[in-house]
Amino acid sequence: MRLEAEGVMSLELQATDGAPLPEWTPGAHIDLLLPSGLVRQYSLCGDPLDRHRLRIGVLLESKGRGGSQEVHGRLRVGQKLAIRGPRNAFALQPDQSYLFVAGGIGITPILSMARVAQRVGAQWQLLYGGRARRSMAFVSELQALGQGRVEILPTDEVGLLDLDAIVVAAAAGQHIYSCGPAVLLDALSARFAEAGLSERLHLERFAPVVPVPGAGTGETLKVILARSGAEVEVPPDCSIMGALRAAGHQIASSCEQGICGMCETRVLDGIPDHRDSLLTEGERARGNVMMLCVSRALTPTLTLDL
Template identity: 90%
Template sequence: MRLEAEGVISLELQASDAAPLPEWSPGAHIDLLLPSGLVRQYSLCGDPLDRQRLRIGVLLESKGRGGSQEVHGSLRVGQKLAIRGPRNAFALQAGGPYLFVAGGIGITPILAMARAAQRAGAEWQLLYGGRSRRSMAFIPELQALGEGRVEILPADEVGLLDLDAVLAAAAAGQQVYSCGPAPLLDALSARFAAAGLSERLHLERFAPAAPAPGAATGETLKVILARSGAEVEVPADCSIMAALRAAGHQVASSCEQGICGMCETRVLDGVPDHRDSLLTEGERARGNVMMLCVSRALTPTLTLDL
């Protein structure tokens, strides 16, 4: 455990038998199974080539749901923990050029991406915003990665990130990868959508996006499981995942907020009503996958590859 910035610690995890750890790629995260029973997702911010260690960064959130408080207050060096994963719902596409935009603790997946881009010889730049330098983790590590490629932009020194410049970079051909607080990601999403550039924006959220104003839970719908032929009725006030489980069907999940991708399921028939914070506009338009934990349907029936 190491203090990386004000309110931010990093944890290095090693297999208890010193065996090589699973392979992972930049953008991946793990589920950390805490002693209290809480399960929390954290992005990997180490080096994918290091098969002996997995590193995560954890921001202490006093008004959070308790996971970060347990990590900061209770975990100690040498303690044994269980993890699940790694999984990647925020993969870095090969090529570039890249513009990475990180806000606060959102630097964790971006750090691994910047390292990968540098190693691959790709063109890349990084804009890193935060409240102050004291609260921004991994600054020396980032600056050592690419001289002249990293801009450290604390709000108390330079104000908010210039999102119009980010949009201009995308219009000039850069792929933008961003992780950070909801206001930053919401603002980027709105700008890119208005400019017709949503396919060049890749986001990872630590919390689900706010529902659209007036969004209803939905009507009662019927879900058909193609592999077994079973049919399950999903009430208007119930998620598809909860209804399937209540009917005795096993569904893998982790965050259950539409941000981790573990419950992604193929749609064989029907039109999903996407309410996740993960799929791109293009993926939503294709309509062939959905997140069962939060999404519903625009048709009375859905047929799933289950």
């Protein structure tokens, strides 16, 4: 455990038996199963070539749901924890040039992306914003890695990130990878949509775009499971995942807010009503996958690859 910046703790995890850990790629995250029973998702920010260590960064959120407070206040070096994963819903696609945009703790997945971009000889630049320099983690590590490619942009020193310049870079052909607070990602999404460049913007969110919908959000839905032939009715006050579980079907999940991708399922027939914060507009338009934890349907029936 190491304090990386004000309010940011990094954890380095190793297998208890010293065995190699699972392979992972930049943008991946793990589920951390905390002693209290809480499960939280954290992006990996180490080196994908290091098979003996997984590193995560955790921002202390005093008004959060309790996970970060447990990490900072109760975990100790040498303590045994369970994890699930890694999984990747924010994969870095092969390219010759990248522009990375990080806000605050959103630097964690971007750090591993920058490291791999540097290793493969790609052109890359990182814009790293935060409230103040003292709260921005991994600054020295990034500057040593980037050798002039990294701009550290604390708001209290230089103001907000120049979103227009980021859009211009995308218009010139660059793909933009960004992670950070909702206010940054929402603003980028709006600018890129206005410019017709949404497909060049790749985002990872730590929270849903909108609150997860609750009861009374639609009509009763019939879900057909193609592999078993089973049919399950999903009432308006229940998620598809909840109805399937109630009928005895095991569905893997983690965040249950539509942001981690663990419950992503292929759709064979019907039109999903996407309510997640993960799929791109293009992926939603294709309609061949959905997140069972929050999404429903625009048709009376859905057939799933389950």
